[in-house]
Amino acid sequence: MNQFPGKILIFGEYLVLDNHMGLASPLSSTYCSIYEHSAQTNSILEDTSISNLMKDWIAYCANHGLDFIDLKRWANEAEKTLAIDSNIPIGYGLGSSGALTACIYERYAGKTTKQETTRTRLAKMESFFHGKSSGIDPWVSYSKQSWLFQGSALHASNEDRIRTFTEECVLVDSGIARNTKSLVERFQVERKNMKGWDEMVELSNTLARSFSAQYGKPLNIQKSMHRLSTVQRRDMAWLIPASIQGLWDEVLANGNAMKLCGAGGGGYFLLHDPINQCNDLITKHNLKARNL
Numbered sequence: 001m002n003q004f005p006g007k008i009l010i011f012g013e014y015l016v017l018d019n020h021m022g023l024a025s026p027l028s029s030t031y032c033s034i035y036e037h038s039a040q041t042n043s044i045l046e047d048t049s050i051s052n053l054m055k056d057w058i059a060y061c062a063n064h065g066l067d068f069i070d071l072k073r074w075a076n077e078a079e080k081t082l083a084i085d086s087n088i089p090i091g092y093g094l095g096s097s098g099a100l101t102a103c104i105y106e107r108y109a110g111k112t113t114k115q116e117t118t119r120t121r122l123a124k125m126e127s128f129f130h131g132k133s134s135g136i137d138p139w140v141s142y143s144k145q146s147w148l149f150q151g152s153a154l155h156a157s158n159e160d161r162i163r164t165f166t167e168e169c170v171l172v173d174s175g176i177a178r179n180t181k182s183l184v185e186r187f188q189v190e191r192k193n194m195k196g197w198d199e200m201v202e203l204s205n206t207l208a209r210s211f212s213a214q215y216g217k218p219l220n221i222q223k224s225m226h227r228l229s230t231v232q233r234r235d236m237a238w239l240i241p242a243s244i245q246g247l248w249d250e251v252l253a254n255g256n257a258m259k260l261c262g263a264g265g266g267g268y269f270l271l272h273d274p275i276n277q278c279n280d281l282i283t284k285h286n287l288k289a290r291n292l
Contacts, residue, residue, distance in 0.1 A: 004102040006030035006088040007095035007140040008171075008292060010162070010270070011208040013260045014187055016134060016149075020201055023208040024136050025146035025162050027292060032086035032099035032141075034107060036077065054078035057104075060128040068121055074108045091177030093262030097129040098122075098137025105142065116152065118142070131181050148212050156213045165211070165221065166292040170278075171261065171268040173288045174241045178266030183239065190238065196231040203228040222257070225272045229257035239264030247285040251278055 005026040012022025058075050084103075088096040101122055112118055122142060123135025136149055146157040191197060203224055210219040233240065233248055239260060240248060248258045248269075257272045271278060271289065282289050 002103070002106055003031040003033040004099045004106070004141040005144060006032070006099050007137050008166075008270075009093070009136075009262045010165075010211075011204045012149075013262055013264065014184075014191070015201055015204050016136070017184070017187075018201075019151040021148065021150045021205045021208040022136065023146070023148050023157065023162075023211055024140045025157070025166070026140055026144050027094055029291070030086075030088045030094055030099070032084070032088055032096070032103055034082060034084050034100075034103045036081040037083045050084060051078070054082070057128050061125065064124065064127075066121070066124055068110050069105075069125070070108045070110075074104070089177075089267075091179065092173075092267035093178075093180075093264075094268065095137040095141060097126055098139075099141040101126045101129075101138040102142035105138070115154065119152075119154070130184075146211075148208055157211050158213045161211050165272075168272060168274040169292055170271050170273065170282075170289040171292060172244065172247065172258070172271050172282060173268055173290070174244050174266050175287070176241050176243065176266035178263060180263045183263045183265045187239075194235045196235045200228065200231050200235070203231065222255070222272070222274060225257035225259070226252065226255060229259055229272075232259055236260065236264065240269075241266055243285070243287065244269055247281055247287060250281050254278070254281075 005028050007024050008027050010023045010025055012020060016022040055078070058071055058078065061069055062071055084100070086096065086099065088094050088099055090096045105122055105125060109121065119135040119139045122138035123133045126133035126135065126138050136147070140147060146159055146162050148155040148157050206219065207221070207224050207228065210221070229252055233252065251258050251271060254277055256278060259270050261268045261270045
């Protein structure tokens, strides 16, 4: 049973819509897999919503001419013997649909050695969930690697630097699921009045680039993170739930940083806390956190 991890978008939320840089990494503590079960097995497929999801997804792929997938086999197994095992929360920004797409692609698609072709195929499949997908989420899950990306360009990342950074971070649970598609649609309107857009682009691009395998210039991560956090708190407050805002303000006050994790609006938020100053604050605000 081949498992694929969820993902975390470390930098580039919303900026990637305008082909700015993003940095995404697999989240090894999460997984998704699909497998065959016997008729006697109690399976997640007994949930009719999963069955309907598969039927609708197969129809979508057929209607969009995704002939690299064995739709007949997929449909047959989805009806009779296919089950899903996943611990990735839905609507939390950890790539649940991307990991499931990677699972389906691995099982039913004809393979190619061309990286860009694979990413394009994964994007077409995942577009069923979000209306339009960049393909990054399923590609990170499928490749099980971190990637710095800009538009269609992919670059290897320095995994050691990413590991060091993520060890200084936790994911804070807002307690609210969100709908990425509706948030993206609203963002396209809101950004017209966003004062700090250019500054946010510069900060996020610089931070993302610093994790490239080719990047050699030292960067004050904490200072840049704090500034990015300040800009997001000021200009993207509508994407920060009330349950998170008080914590965010206190985190900024003590010199640390919080930022959106993907689309915001709910799900998880990234807290950068290099010397573990914020555990009591998280508890104070009745919130829970998990390590990356």
